[in-house]
Amino acid sequence: MTFVKGFDLVYPMKTNSTTRHNLILLFFTAIFTLFPLNSHLAPNPTEIKDTTRDLGLEFYTNQRQITFEGPKSGEGYFSADGSKMILQSERHPSNPFYQMYILDLKSGKVDRLSPGQGKTTCGWIHPKLKKAMWSSTHLDPEWEKKQKEEIETRKNPVKGKYSWSYDEQYDIFESTLDGKNIKRLTKELGYDAEGSYSPDGQWIAFASNRTGYNTPLNPEDKSLFEKDPSSQMEIYIMKADGTGVKRLTDNIGYDGGPFFSADGKKITWRRFDRSGATAEIYTMNIDGTEQKQITRLNAMSWAPYFHPSGKYVIFATSVMGYSNFELFIVDSEGKQKPIRVTNGEGFDGLASFSPDGKKLTWTHRNEKGESQIYLADWDHDKALSVLQLSDLEPTNDFKLATAKLAKDIDINDLKKTLTYLASKKMAGRLPGSNEETEMTKDIAATYKKWGLVSSKAKRLENFTHHFDIVTGIELKQKNALSANQKAFELNREFRPISLSKSGAFDAKPFIFVGYGLKASATDTIAAINDYEKVDVKDKWVVLFKDYPTQVTKELRNHLIPFSSLAHKITVAKNMGAYGVIAIDSPNLINKEKITPMRFDGAPTALPALEISLKVFLELMNITDDQYAILKVALEKNDLVEKIENKNIKISATIDFELQKRTAKQIIGFIKAQNPSAKSLIVGAHMDHLGRGEVGNSLATSDDITNIHFGADDNASGVSAVLELAQFYSQPQNKKKLKQNLYFALWSAEEMGVLGSKAFIDDWESENNLKMKDTFSASLNLDMVGRLKEKLSVQGVGSAQHWGRLAEVISLRQQLPLSLQTDPYLPTDAISFYLAEIPSISFFTGVHSDYHTPRDTAEKINFPGLLKITQVVQQFIQEIAVSESTLLTYEKVEGGVRAQGTERSFRIYLGTIPDYSQEGVKGVRISGVSKNSPAEKGGIKAKDIIIEFNGKAIDSIHDYVFSLQAAEPNREVALKIRRASEVITLKVVPTLK
Numbered sequence: 001m002t003f004v005k006g007f008d009l010v011y012p013m014k015t016n017s018t019t020r021h022n023l024i025l026l027f028f029t030a031i032f033t034l035f036p037l038n039s040h041l042a043p044n045p046t047e048i049k050d051t052t053r054d055l056g057l058e059f060y061t062n063q064r065q066i067t068f069e070g071p072k073s074g075e076g077y078f079s080a081d082g083s084k085m086i087l088q089s090e091r092h093p094s095n096p097f098y099q100m101y102i103l104d105l106k107s108g109k110v111d112r113l114s115p116g117q118g119k120t121t122c123g124w125i126h127p128k129l130k131k132a133m134w135s136s137t138h139l140d141p142e143w144e145k146k147q148k149e150e151i152e153t154r155k156n157p158v159k160g161k162y163s164w165s166y167d168e169q170y171d172i173f174e175s176t177l178d179g180k181n182i183k184r185l186t187k188e189l190g191y192d193a194e195g196s197y198s199p200d201g202q203w204i205a206f207a208s209n210r211t212g213y214n215t216p217l218n219p220e221d222k223s224l225f226e227k228d229p230s231s232q233m234e235i236y237i238m239k240a241d242g243t244g245v246k247r248l249t250d251n252i253g254y255d256g257g258p259f260f261s262a263d264g265k266k267i268t269w270r271r272f273d274r275s276g277a278t279a280e281i282y283t284m285n286i287d288g289t290e291q292k293q294i295t296r297l298n299a300m301s302w303a304p305y306f307h308p309s310g311k312y313v314i315f316a317t318s319v320m321g322y323s324n325f326e327l328f329i330v331d332s333e334g335k336q337k338p339i340r341v342t343n344g345e346g347f348d349g350l351a352s353f354s355p356d357g358k359k360l361t362w363t364h365r366n367e368k369g370e371s372q373i374y375l376a377d378w379d380h381d382k383a384l385s386v387l388q389l390s391d392l393e394p395t396n397d398f399k400l401a402t403a404k405l406a407k408d409i410d411i412n413d414l415k416k417t418l419t420y421l422a423s424k425k426m427a428g429r430l431p432g433s434n435e436e437t438e439m440t441k442d443i444a445a446t447y448k449k450w451g452l453v454s455s456k457a458k459r460l461e462n463f464t465h466h467f468d469i470v471t472g473i474e475l476k477q478k479n480a481l482s483a484n485q486k487a488f489e490l491n492r493e494f495r496p497i498s499l500s501k502s503g504a505f506d507a508k509p510f511i512f513v514g515y516g517l518k519a520s521a522t523d524t525i526a527a528i529n530d531y532e533k534v535d536v537k538d539k540w541v542v543l544f545k546d547y548p549t550q551v552t553k554e555l556r557n558h559l560i561p562f563s564s565l566a567h568k569i570t571v572a573k574n575m576g577a578y579g580v581i582a583i584d585s586p587n588l589i590n591k592e593k594i595t596p597m598r599f600d601g602a603p604t605a606l607p608a609l610e611i612s613l614k615v616f617l618e619l620m621n622i623t624d625d626q627y628a629i630l631k632v633a634l635e636k637n638d639l640v641e642k643i644e645n646k647n648i649k650i651s652a653t654i655d656f657e658l659q660k661r662t663a664k665q666i667i668g669f670i671k672a673q674n675p676s677a678k679s680l681i682v683g684a685h686m687d688h689l690g691r692g693e694v695g696n697s698l699a700t701s702d703d704i705t706n707i708h709f710g711a712d713d714n715a716s717g718v719s720a721v722l723e724l725a726q727f728y729s730q731p732q733n734k735k736k737l738k739q740n741l742y743f744a745l746w747s748a749e750e751m752g753v754l755g756s757k758a759f760i761d762d763w764e765s766e767n768n769l770k771m772k773d774t775f776s777a778s779l780n781l782d783m784v785g786r787l788k789e790k791l792s793v794q795g796v797g798s799a800q801h802w803g804r805l806a807e808v809i810s811l812r813q814q815l816p817l818s819l820q821t822d823p824y825l826p827t828d829a830i831s832f833y834l835a836e837i838p839s840i841s842f843f844t845g846v847h848s849d850y851h852t853p854r855d856t857a858e859k860i861n862f863p864g865l866l867k868i869t870q871v872v873q874q875f876i877q878e879i880a881v882s883e884s885t886l887l888t889y890e891k892v893e894g895g896v897r898a899q900g901t902e903r904s905f906r907i908y909l910g911t912i913p914d915y916s917q918e919g920v921k922g923v924r925i926s927g928v929s930k931n932s933p934a935e936k937g938g939i940k941a942k943d944i945i946i947e948f949n950g951k952a953i954d955s956i957h958d959y960v961f962s963l964q965a966a967e968p969n970r971e972v973a974l975k976i977r978r979a980s981e982v983i984t985l986k987v988v989p990t991l992k
Contacts, residue, residue: 059379060360061376063375064375066375067372071369073089073091074373075123076350077123077196077361081355083104094147095118095147096150096151097147099114100123102125102177114138114179118138118139118143120134121135121170123135124195124196127199129177130177131176131177132176133185133195135171135173137169143169168191168229170191172195172242185204186208188208190209190212190213190214191208197260200264203238204242207256207257208233209231212225217232230254230256230272230276231254233256234255235247235255235256248288251271253274254270254271255270262308264286265285266283266284266332268332269281269304271293277300278301279300281301292334294313294332294334299319300325301316302315302316302317305351307329307383308355308356309357311384312329312387314352314353316328316349317338326341329387330387336387339383347365350362350363358377359375360378361373361376362374384856398425403416407727409723409727411863414720414865418865421710422715428688428690429686430691431687432471441464444462447668450725450726456763457762460762464665466663467662468660468661471660471693473598473656473659475496476655477655479654480651480653481493481651488615491594493594494611495597496597496656497580497609499566501604501606507649508540509650510581510645510649510650511534511539511541512543512620513534513542513543513642515543515547515548515634516544516571517559517562517568519559531575534642537576540581540650541575542616542619543583547560547562548635549635550635550636565582567957570604570961574951574961579607582611586635592612595704596705605958607652607654619645620645663747665686666686666744678775679739679740680777681744681777682721682779682872684744684782685750685782686714686746686747688710700852707853709856712847713783716784716786716860716865717781720784720868720869724743728876737881738881739879739880760832760835771837775837777839778837778840779842780832780840781868781872782828783844786844786861787865788864791868794820794829795822795823795841798839798892799887800887801886809871821892824912834941836891838889842871844861907966907990909934910935912928913959924943928941933988943977946975947973947975948974950973967989968990968991
């Protein structure tokens with residue numbers, strides 16, 4: 001869909017969320033002693049995706065603490081059937097150290113597994129559920145002495161630095177689940193621990209520093225080992241009976257915490273550098289080959305664990321600060337940035353998943369210093385989506401034309417088609433792209449295979465309709481920006497904004513106006529005017545994009561329509577500004593960041609550029625401390641002093657060309673038996689946003705250039721249309737048709753329903769007919785992949801009897817339908833309604849993934865999509881097969897949506913802008929609403945508005961601004977260009 005729906009980010013609650021191997025707990029407590037924050041050894045945190053905050057995501061729900069007894073519990077790992085958990089806990093009455101326990105997750109019963117003496121850690125239940133393994137020092141001759149010493153130490157109210165014991169007496173043991181039949185599996189001197197079974201139960205991977213005791217070391221390594229026994233820690237693998245030991249790693253520094261992937265082919269582990277200051281996550285084959293680093297956070301990242309899908313790894317890291325370890329996930333290949341999972345104070349780590357991948361368990365250290373185990377429901381689909389992974393990814397050689405599809409409407413067909421359209425291979429289906437060309441060739445071949453007939457229209461051949469669009473911007477050589485002769489570097493320090501006017505612009509002073517907002521008052525919100533008492537005439541206006549973030553939800557929603565950059569440029573123009581210089585955000589971590597160049601729509605009447613935050617601070621001549629104060633005020637919408645430096649003058653040259661491409665769309669039809677039959681058209685737009693180059697992407701600045709998959713918007717609609725085309729191409733269904741049945745897949749809908757409008761124009765021109773004379777109705781599917789309680793049927797006011805049809809079909813299909821009258825819709829249905837053809841659109845609603853890279857196939861409700869496809873098939877049946885209902889076109893009084901881009905405002909004219917405005921100075925109108933002020937004032941389709949109450953209208957942005965400024969019930973004069981004539985019309989706007 002082409003509209004931008006205002007929705008709020010939902011931030012997860014601050015959770016008392018999370019702390020594998022407790023040896024790392026020492027770092028959590030002691031890190032400030034080991035590596036103080038001002039030490040050169042302390043790594044600088046790497047910029048990562050704080051997804052929980054930025055995107056409002058919650059990867060887990062129903063969080064609950066499941067261990068309570070004793071001061072510490074940790075390392076909880078599920079049994080292979082998910083019914084039990086092995087864990088270590090300090091709860092033995094006479095032993096202060098960890099002992100091993102088994103928790104029955106159904107009954108809640110906890111039984112001790114280890115003998116109760118010495119130290120114990122790192123347990124794992126064998127996949128056959130008959131035995132378990134764990135590491136212990138209970139054979140140490142001095143175990144009793146060490147326990148007493150620890151008890152005395154803990155009595156001291158002044159606690160010493162916590163440290164994990166790499167006790168050389170640790171060995172790996174196995175026992176039955178009742179703690180009997182204990183068998184020793186390792187006997188080497190040294191720390192043998194951190195073990196886990198392979199999924200088939202044949203192997204154990206573990207960590208050991210035995211080389212420090214049984215292998216001669218060079219002086220440097222020996223000295224390091226004496227100070228830090230973990231420096232000789234390596235990963236080993238052995239058979240489950242303790243034989244066949246093989247070393248897998250050979251690295252100075254701590255390699256530890258190995259876990260197998262669910263398919264038993266890979267191991268993930270953490271590797272510390274030689275200093276012990278940082279650790280990264282690695283994977284390898286179980287024979288030690290193909291060792292691969294998958295994180296590069298320059299922090300302490302550890303305790304990795306594969307999700308059962310094998311697609312990603314969860315781990316803990318100090319990247320947010322050593323006092324706040326958090327859980328992150330990263331794809332198993334390390335191709336994506338790690339994504340933050342938890343968002344709580346304290347320690348979160350030692351995470352693992354249930355065998356079915358639906359539960360997450362981890363250790364959290366609370367404000368009392370107690371470490372306990374937590375359990376929650378895990379959202380695997382959300383993780384896949386954010387990491388841009390897919391369980392549904394088709395093979396690279398998939399072709400719709402050769403795919404095996406069922407003869408009936410089938411859920412598996414829908415899955416195949418949708419995942420193909422929303423795949424990485426299709427790269428977001430950008431209009432005019434190579435991917436669109438490949439896709440349309442495939443669909444054209446499919447239509448031909450199914451026996452459809454190519455439609456007849458100008459620029460249409462072999463089912464494929466071609467039309468030209470503007471898709472991008474090409475910067476030319478003359479672009480320049482300078483301040484008092486100091487030149488700035490293109491694409492590093494500045495870049496033109498595609499909304500800009502082109503040309504050379506003289507040196508002029510500048511003034512900073514905060515966010516540059518000018519927003520009207522409401523009953524509860526005061527007016528905002530960043531230009532109040534400021535003279536910006538003949539000056540460059542410097543402003544931040546968007547709107548303040550630290551304000552109320554009500555104010556944030558109110559500011560949305562006033563905060564677009566196009567609107568701000570138009571406001572600046574009307575205030576007399578010479579040009580606009582924008583900065584991306586006050587909160588940028590990277591002060592040198594420049595937003596990638598993208599096509600934002602029709603140009604405005606002012607020069608406009610973006611500069612980096614670093615350049616802004618240089619121009620403002622303010623310190624970091626001063627800026628910190630300014631930023632707080634900006635984000636709270638407090639009054640900010642307008643900063644003007646009259647000693648600096650800025651000049652610029654803006655030089656770019658619009659890039660044109662040929663978009664392609666598919667239209668074919670199945671002939672009815674009667675050659676003079678009417679036609680029904682069923683359509684859906686197949687284009688999306690590519691990598692955010694065009695259209696209204698709502699991705700974060702980190703994600704804006706990632707593939708926008710458009711699974712719901714609108715691979716869902718296209719897959720349904722294709723399934724219906726395949727269904728009606730079957731001979732037994734085809735012969736029943738009493739109307740020709742068109743199946744159209746539009747392009748450039750996201751740019752303003754350009755494709756459907758171009759087809760109507762070219763069809764009418766080629767056939768020398770009005771479409772309304774031969775087409776009975778139009779059915780449109782746009783975003784039908786997220787069905788919840790009911791399906792919206794929009795535009796039922798476009799004809800009599802849509803309601804009657806909906807009533808019958810809803811009862812027949814047992815699916816609640818929500819009928820909406822307004823036919824002025826931000827989708828291709830509007831093109832047919834304006835051509836006076838009864839038109840409805842099917843829609844399941846907006847969601848937080850809309851127009852972002854998160855709109856992926858995993859989120860689709862396929863049973864719901866199947867149900868919707870069957871509902872649309874019933875509409876086709878009633879209109880084109882039984883012809884049970886005659887649909888008569890009705891012109892409707894437009895609601896707010898009839899305004900096109902003016903729909904966010906209350907002033908109403910009833911005009912519907914034509915979005916194919918290239919080369920037009922002014923705003924061309926494609927239609928007007930029934931009984932609207934525009935219709936009463938005499939405005940007609942194809943009129944071009946060039947002046948609004950004395951103000952020149954150069955673009956759609958000027959028109960929106962003028963509408964916003966108009967007063968209700970007060971006459972305005974509009975200058976209109978109609979063909980070659982300029983006329984003046986009087987129109988009275990109303991409130992809507």
